Amino acid sequence: MARSITKEEIKKLAKQLNLEILKEIGKGGQKQVYKVQNLASHEIKVLKVIIPDTELERLKREIRAVKIINHDNIPKILETNIEEITSSSQIAWILEEFVDGESLRIALNNGEKFSLKEIVVFLDTMFSILEITESKNIVHRDIKPDNIIIDNQEKFWLIDFGIARHLDLESLTKSNSPFGPCTIGYSASEQFRNRKKEIDIRADLFSIGVVCAEMISGSNPYLKNAKDILEVIKNIENRPLPLFKIEGDTQYLFARFIKTLGDNRISRRPRTVKETKRLFDLVKSTLKF
Amino acid sequence: MNLYLQMGHGMKGHAIELIKKWQEGTVILSPKNMTLEQMKKTANELKQINGNVLFDPQFYMPRVSQERLQQHSYWPDNYSTNTFFNGSGIKDMVETLLNEYIYPIHASGFIIPSLFLKDINNDWNISTRNIINEVERGQIDIPKYLTLCLGTKLLEKEESIHLLIEELEDYPVDGFYIIPEHPNKSYLIDNESWLLNLLDLTAGLKLFNKKVILGYSNHQFLFMSLAKVDAICSGIWLKTRVFPIGEFRDEEEEIARRSVWYYCPQALSEYQIPSLDIAHRGGLLDLLETPDEFASDYSQALFSGAQPTTVNWGESQAFRHYLNCLKKQCIDVSKDSYENTKYYLRLLFETAQDLSDYFRQNGVRAKHRDFDNVAESNLAILDGFDNIRGLVFSTNWDNL
Numbered sequence: 001m002a003r004s005i006t007k008e009e010i011k012k013l014a015k016q017l018n019l020e021i022l023k024e025i026g027k028g029g030q031k032q033v034y035k036v037q038n039l040a041s042h043e044i045k046v047l048k049v050i051i052p053d054t055e056l057e058r059l060k061r062e063i064r065a066v067k068i069i070n071h072d073n074i075p076k077i078l079e080t081n082i083e084e085i086t087s088s089s090q091i092a093w094i095l096e097e098f099v100d101g102e103s104l105r106i107a108l109n110n111g112e113k114f115s116l117k118e119i120v121v122f123l124d125t126m127f128s129i130l131e132i133t134e135s136k137n138i139v140h141r142d143i144k145p146d147n148i149i150i151d152n153q154e155k156f157w158l159i160d161f162g163i164a165r166h167l168d169l170e171s172l173t174k175s176n177s178p179f180g181p182c183t184i185g186y187s188a189s190e191q192f193r194n195r196k197k198e199i200d201i202r203a204d205l206f207s208i209g210v211v212c213a214e215m216i217s218g219s220n221p222y223l224k225n226a227k228d229i230l231e232v233i234k235n236i237e238n239r240p241l242p243l244f245k246i247e248g249d250t251q252y253l254f255a256r257f258i259k260t261l262g263d264n265r266i267s268r269r270p271r272t273v274k275e276t277k278r279l280f281d282l283v284k285s286t287l288k289f
Numbered sequence: 290m291n292l293y294l295q296m297g298h299g300m301k302g303h304a305i306e307l308i309k310k311w312q313e314g315t316v317i318l319s320p321k322n323m324t325l326e327q328m329k330k331t332a333n334e335l336k337q338i339n340g341n342v343l344f345d346p347q348f349y350m351p352r353v354s355q356e357r358l359q360q361h362s363y364w365p366d367n368y369s370t371n372t373f374f375n376g377s378g379i380k381d382m383v384e385t386l387l388n389e390y391i392y393p394i395h396a397s398g399f400i401i402p403s404l405f406l407k408d409i410n411n412d413w414n415i416s417t418r419n420i421i422n423e424v425e426r427g428q429i430d431i432p433k434y435l436t437l438c439l440g441t442k443l444l445e446k447e448e449s450i451h452l453l454i455e456e457l458e459d460y461p462v463d464g465f466y467i468i469p470e471h472p473n474k475s476y477l478i479d480n481e482s483w484l485l486n487l488l489d490l491t492a493g494l495k496l497f498n499k500k501v502i503l504g505y506s507n508h509q510f511l512f513m514s515l516a517k518v519d520a521i522c523s524g525i526w527l528k529t530r531v532f533p534i535g536e537f538r539d540e541e542e543e544i545a546r547r548s549v550w551y552y553c554p555q556a557l558s559e560y561q562i563p564s565l566d567i568a569h570r571g572g573l574l575d576l577l578e579t580p581d582e583f584a585s586d587y588s589q590a591l592f593s594g595a596q597p598t599t600v601n602w603g604e605s606q607a608f609r610h611y612l613n614c615l616k617k618q619c620i621d622v623s624k625d626s627y628e629n630t631k632y633y634l635r636l637l638f639e640t641a642q643d644l645s646d647y648f649r650q651n652g653v654r655a656k657h658r659d660f661d662n663v664a665e666s667n668l669a670i671l672d673g674f675d676n677i678r679g680l681v682f683s684t685n686w687d688n689l
Contacts, residue, residue, distance in 0.1 A: 195455070237448070243676075256680045265447075267454040267493035268677055279684045 005032055005049055009085050013093065016083060019047060031059070031162060035098065045078065046096040051089075052082050058162060059092055065161040066096075069132050073125050073157050075099055099159070101151035104211070108145055114215040116248040117289045118154070122215065123280060125156040126208050131273045134201045137167040141199075143207035144186040145214065165199055185223045185232050186210050190266050192233070202269045205276060209241065209262025209269075216244045216258070236264050253283045290514040291315070292619040293343070294612065295505060295524035298322050301331055303525060303608050308340040311616060315341040315397065317504065317522055321358045325390065332394035341397040344390050345504070348382075348402035349438040349468065350534075362389055374416040379423045387427060398432040399424070400466050405534070407440035409449045414456055425461055432463035434502060438532070441470045441483065450486045454493035464500030464519070467491065470534045476527060476657060477509050479666045484512070485673045492516040492678050495689050505532040508557055508615050509660075511637065512667055514622040514630055515674055516682070517689045523615055525608040549607045550658060551591060553577045554614040557641035557660035560653060565597035568653045576644065577653070585613050627683040631671055638667045 010032070014021050019036040025046070026033035034047045050059055066077045075097040082092045114122075126143070133140060141163050149157040163181040182192045188206035191199060214220045221242060222235045241262040244255045257279060263269055270276040294304050296319040308314040316335055318328050332342045347358055351365075358364060363385040365378050372378065382402070391399050401424055403417045417435070424433060435457075443449045457465070469487055472480045491501045495517050503513055506521035507530040513521055523530050550559040560568075560577070568574045578592040579585050587610035590600045622637070624630040642664035645655060655661075682689070 190455070240677075253680065256676075260680050263677070265451045265454075265677075267451060267458075267496065268489075268681070270681060271496065275681075275685070279680060282684055283680075 004030070005051060005091060009089065009091060010034070010049065012085050013049065013083055013091050014047070016085075017047075017093070017095070019045070019095075021047075028160075028162065036095075044098040044100075046075065046098050048094040048096065049091050052092040056092055059094065061164060061166055062161045063094060065133075065136075065138050065164045065166065068136050069129070069138065069161075071129050071132055073129055073155065074161075075157065075159060099149045099151050099157050101149045101157070104145035104148040104150060104156075104215075107150060108214060108218065111218065113218070115289075116246055116254070116287060119212055119215050120284065120287070120289075121154075122148075122156050123208070123212065126158065127273055127277050127280065129158050130201060130204055130208075131277070133164075133204070134273045139165040139167065139199055139201060140204050140207075141165050141181065141187070141191060142183055143204055143211060144183050145211060148211070167200065184229050185220055185236075188266065189233075189237050189264055201273060202266050202271065205261050205269050205273075206264070206266075209258050209260070212258045213241050213244070213262055216246055240264065248288045249286075250288055251286045253286050257283045290511075290518055290619045290623045291520040292612070292616040293317055293502065293520045293522040295319070295522040295529040296322060297524045297526050297529040300525055300529070303605070303612070304331075304340075305334060305338065306609060307612055307616070308335055309338050310613065313339050313341075314616075315343060315520070317343045317345050317400075318394070319345060319347065320361050321347055321355060325361065328390070329394055332396075336395060342394055343398055343400055343434075343466075344386075344394060344396050345400050345436070345466070346386060346390075346402040349405040349436065351404075374419050379420055383420070383423045383427065387429070391431070396431065398434050398463070399429055401433055401435045401462065403436045403438065405438045405440065405470075406443060406453075408443045408446075409452045409456075421460060421462065432500065433461075434464040434466045434500065435460060435462045436466050436468065438468040439470060440534075441472045444469055444483050444486050444490075445472070445480070447482070447486055447489070450490045451493070454490060457494065458497060462499070464502065465494050466502045466504055468504040468532050471531050474531065474534075476507065476531055477660070477663045479663045481666045481669050481673070484666060485670045488513065488516050488670060488674050489677065491518050492674070492682065496681070496685070498689075505529060507531070508552070508554075508618065509663060509667065511557075511618055511622050512634055512670060514619075514624075515627075515634060515671065516678075517623075517630075517686070521619065523612065525604075525612070547604060549602065549604050550611075551577075551588065551597075551602070551607060552611040552614055553644075554579055554583060554618060555640060556644040556648065556655075557637070558645045558648075558655035559611075559658035560648075560655050562591075562597050562602060564653050564655070565591060568648065568651070569596055571651050571653070573648065573651055573653060577648070579610070579614060583614050583617050585610050587613060627679070627686045631675060631679075634671055635668065638664055638671075642668075 018039050020039055022035040022037055025035050031048055031050050036045050036047045063077055063080055066074060077094055077096055079095040082090050085091055140161060142160060147160045149159055151157060184192055186207045188203045191203045210220060222232055226232045226235055241259045243259055246254055249255055261269060270279055293315040295317050304316050335342055363382050365373055365382060401420060403420060404413060406413045471478055472483050478484060494501050500519045503510060503518055503521045506523050510521045549562055551565060552559045568577050579588050587606040591597050591602050622633060624633055641660045645659050645661040
């Protein structure tokens with residue numbers, strides 16, 4: 001098993017990069033994420049680090065994804081490199097734009113309610129991002145409340161392209177892996193079942209549908225009351241999203257739209273973002289805010 | 290939605306008569322009922338009256354197929370699943386089909402043979418992909434439709450349907466020719482899961498921008514217009530309206546038990562002629578008469594005022610009347626929007642339900658051909674489909 005980066009190594013790296021570590025803000029796989037401050041400019045940034053011999057290829061792909069997508073609602077990558085910490089250890093790092101706000105996960109855990117208008121803004125933002133990812137043959141594959149930031153201006157940001165699938169590059173997941181990289185509860189079955197042939201933008205549409213369901217109801221319908229991961233999978237594969245009653249959704253079309261996005265059957269979801277937006281425009285015209 | 294004629298025993302004369310009347314139409318030729326020479330002759334006659342033909346190789350169940358099919362030149366001499374699908378067997382079959390059948394009869398498309406699919410399995414995927422790869426090697430300039438002969442088990446399971454849709458997504462064909470096995474070999478079907486899954490499957494395929502033709506159908510399948518299916522196929526005998534799985538023999542048995550049924554299009558039900566006598570006696574016959582807009586002069590004699598059983602109304606008129614009415618209904622159910630199609634189908638089914646119920650209460654019974662037996666199922670799937678596909682279909686209707 002690959003080792004984690006020690007606190008001493010992080011401190012050493014920060015010093016080399018002229019940064020002060022403010023706090024650890026995330027940890028996933030072999031990746032560690034910190035809020036940092038540049039000692040010269042005092043700018044706040046995000047530092048992501050990994051041991052290069054563990055998931056370097058994934059990190060490279062994350063950098064590639066963010067750079068080629070280049071969207072206002074995705075934090076920019078400012079600098080990246082592999083640093084020699086000692087003669088025998090290296091750390092790969094990314095310095096990223098910091099978004100001042102809190103994750104949708106925290107907001108939901110705090111019981112925050114989202115109005116129809118806010119959810120529409122969320123969807124508009126996500127579709128605007130997906131329009132670009134689709135055109136660049138990239139699937140995020142990990143859209144979930146933890147990877148969505150709401151900033152101080154109530155703007156939504158999508159972060160962490162760490163397990164993004166580049167459809168024009170070879171998969172990093174072995175085809176015989178029982179589960180593909182994903183977060184169970186937000187991933188469509190074609191993704192967690194690792195049916196790679198079918199992975200495309202529709203996997204992200206599914207996740208967005210589930211996130212919306214959670215923003216509407218306050219909980220993820222697939223995770224709610226599930227005893228274990230197997231029950232979550234069973235829920236996703238056998239229990240469609242409910243049709244939500246939402247104030248302002250005069251014809252239940254918005255509810256139907258969310259249900260369509262979050263439908264476990266891939267062929268029932270819109271096939272492209274263009275089609276999704278066309279549907280959404282039709283739905284929006286029926287809403288009363 | 291269009292109606293294609295499904296060829297069966299003794300169908301040629303009816304097909305020619307109807308295509309002449311309609312001034313267009315497509316006939317699916319059946320090699321188990323005809324020799325190559327007969328098919329060439331029929332195709333030629335149909336061409337002259339603006340008809341088209343398709344040729345169904347009927348290779349769904351090669352091991353149980355009847356002798357007459359095996360006499361066709363494309364049929365392999367030594368069929369064996371393992372060697373045939375991996376060796377030169379497929380290549381020879383595809384070449385023979387194209388050069389000796391499809392091109393000489395000027396078929397408007399190539400129905401690509403495939404095996405019966407009882408339930409999802411990878412062997413079927415492999416064998417079908419092998420056939421498609423072989424077809425791809427040829428430069429075929431007519432539309433290619435892959436046969437999907439599907440078992441009841443598969444059609445009853447939503448999961449299987451969606452695995453099949455995923456499998457078919459990137460198949461390089463122009464469309465699919467679906468032959469569904471009916472549950473319990475029923476003519477009319479009340480199994481809502483089966484019906485909705487079939488509709489869901491065709492909807493999935495339509496969203497790939499493929500043409501979908503539903504073989505071996507009857508008037509109950511008018512609901513397929515909700516998924517914008519391109520055509521349903523029907524014929525004169527029950528075995529051309531319900532796929533006779535496991536009994537893929539001639540219609541001889543049915544012919545021996547022949548009885549004449551009058552199709553009442555507004556009730557979507559069929560009545561034997563003695564039942565019409567009861568309607569005549571009870572003063573209900575006018576309600577059973579086919580409305581003028583169907584222009585079905587084939588049934589006029591029954592409503593001339595005389596007792597129906599005395600007018601010598603035979604099966605020939607019954608067959609033509611049925612197909613002529615169904616043709617018009619197929620055209621009528623195709624509306625300019627998803628919402629209008631759904632609304633029209635609801636109206637059609639509710640009217641038929643009311644009428645058939647009223648007839649039955651007055652002693653006029655359609656027995657197992659009574660639409661009332663399945664009306665609730667047909668109505669239920671309209672809403673079921675709307676729930677799962679309505680939004681996408683409503684928005685994409687013009688592009689399908």
